[in-house]
Amino acid sequence: MKFEVLASVAAAMTFALAMVGPALAADDVFRTTVGDLKVSMLSEAQREGGIDILIGASDQDVKKFIPSGKYLNAVAAYLVQSPEGAILIDTGYGTNLESNMRAVGVSPGDVRHLLITHSHGDHIGGLLNDGRPAFPNADVYVAKLEYEWSSAMRESLDKYGQSVKIIAPGELTDGGAEILPGIRAIAAYGHTPGHTVYLLESKGERLLIWGDLTHAMAIQMPRPGVTVRYDFDTEQAAASRKSVLEYLSRNGIPAAGMHVPYPGIGKIAPDLENPGGYSFEPLTK
């Protein structure tokens, strides 16, 4: 997909993630479980990202962590099949979303809850289909600050009428705020004013869906202080990334990200070679 196409998909939406280079082959879906929940990474795209989007990366670190000048990047949404029904977290651009959902046995009408991390076009591009709700039976959850910030998102959400639920995410230190059984919304502001991450829990297992906590895994894991052009508030974005990574690492909670290359989900641990940094070990099943 060319950037011009993305721009039209994301018409009037700010800062859709632009990626460079041709699409790279990767499986469209990765499936795992969290207790009773079936979690699927639904890939919208996988490509190389460029170093031009980075802010605060030293030349030395770029050479060390991104020696080729390119790193793997992706766009994904996540689907959770729970005993209470299907829950979708973000929509990606909305390009491959429906076919990927159907591949795991879920149709758009089956989605009962749609959780939004933030309002960029590569996350809410699939909200509407021909101007109508693409998920007609879903309640849509979005953080109050994000809703107030993005007029473009409000326009799309208006079509969902009373199904839109404005939420107040909790603080990480409080474990967030429970919005559905086993699902907690946590404020991770900075990338956008209301950027929200979602912690799933079932049968003692947990997974954090961290939205856009990272854009360039190759350098932002070992150097969480590196930010990107798309961050609304770079300082706050870096602070959120550091505190969430520390929390996940300390509590042994795996994470899934919307711009984490296939399989999108992995385990977080301190990076002993890079103090202050973290490693990401992708899941294999």
Ligand SMILES: [Zn+2]
């Ligand atoms: Zn994004």
